[in-house]
Amino acid sequence: MLTKRYEVQKGPEGYLPPAAAMMGIVPSEPGTSLVEGQMVLQETAMEKVADALLQAKNPVFFPGPLILWAWKEGVEEKAQAIKELADAAGAKIIPMPDYRPKYPMINPEIEINPNHPNLTIWHNNIDVCLFVGVHCHYANIALKLIRGGTDCYTIALCAEAGHEDAMISLRDVGLDQIRQITEIVKKRKETQK
């Protein structure tokens, strides 16, 4: 029985951290998001995303196949919007082009892989990362491995039901939400000048 509420905090959490869902963290309802395991309004989570990105020393976006390839209408616009968000936040982009385990070794300079994401994070000293366009199963696996073995703060912008294993998880994210976050980032930067 859980005696203390589990919190989805940045790691390294340990040798084999649990899946957040098994520790009582419930996916957020439509219109809401998760921040460190707590359900909040989506607007609040967007502010937190902007804060995390702007306070980071080395923020990096990890776009996955769902946004790297123009496989259906609207994806190109969404990819463009993600690029604009990354530029606004001063974040680099390292793609996750597919999910194959990379043996004998990955080149962490140019890509990240869900089966050993920690290698890319360690190599590039990434302190905040943002997942977008990664199939949910692989995003969850990678997010948990990152929480287990690194001190990287994780953000997931998901087009489906979101990811409890991320420290900030937004669900049902489309073009409008991405642009909204970009606007918040830009406004924050203006006020910081």
Next chain:
Amino acid sequence: MITQKIVDPEKIYDPSEKESLFITGSEAVKEALRRANVDMAIAYPITPQSESMHLAGDLFAEGYIKEYFRGENEFAVMSSVAGAAMAGVRVFTATGGPGTLRAFELFPTWAGARLPIVCSFMTRGINSPLTIQPDTIEMACLLDSGIIMLHAETAQDLYDMILRAFMIAEKTDVHIPVGVFCDGFFVTHTRDTVEVAPAEMKLPPYDAYSSPVPAMDMENAPFRHMRDPFVMKSNFISYATHASWQQEVMAACERSRKYIQQYLGSLIETEHPDSEILIISSGTAISQGREAMKSARAMGLDVGLVKIKSIRPFPEEEIRLLARNAKHIIVPEFNRTGWMAREIKSVIEDTTKVIAGPRVFGGMTMPPESILDEIRRCSK
């Protein structure tokens, strides 16, 4: 075939106009499939399941199911079903008893590959000696296979659960198989009144583009993993990945709780839940328990009933809270191992309250009097 219209699932689950049919459990499977917009059904006969997939074949002949064939055996069927689901279609099959065990390797494979297959298990005894009679022991084998397990008490439950199982299985954050279990013969071969939605309605199609894994592609996982599995590599990273993968499958099952609550109301149903004596079980054992409860209450005894509908995920918190108030918990079961009693003991605080029985197996019936005897012993 009549012309069907795709409607919101809620309209099928709770239609304003219902039709009452007096049908067998196998026929209830047919009526659920008729409304489920199934792309493909693959069959292999085994008693007591054979009739349900035979009737699925009738639906194919009538045009309600797009593709249907008989596999070489249960292992082949479950493998073919996996291929169909990986390719992105809504697929259904059914088996039972020795058929379940013959195909066993595929059930955790389905879950691990995040396939939203719906399979009905019409349970029966497993060898040896050979029996075709009702028994729920195969469910014990499947408890940790990674699939969602719903247990139907009646033909109505069977219809309801199959029709809802597709929606639960296909949620992006769940997307693992759902097994809908019923007790062979008791449910499959007896007639009962089943309320069904109008046959003009059918569920929305499966949207494979919302899958948490890519559709079948030899260069992408999970296919690539099967061809070049990371488990074959001897290093910490490959072990950690595999562990994380398995944790994610368990997490997917955990996430299904809210959808089971949405579509089935709850993971349990209760009658007189604050009673001193609770009968807790699932399937037709709970039907017998209900008769015993009625007799006991007529005698002035304080007895209630808890019907467990979802075996995986297990209603841990619900059972723990109910058990706190009870003095005795009687767990009738149709198997020799008492797996349900073990499940209940694993989640409650005082396990000495649990009476793991009565249990019958090998095809024996369970007279309500045998449960009443336990109630009388507890009441002394």
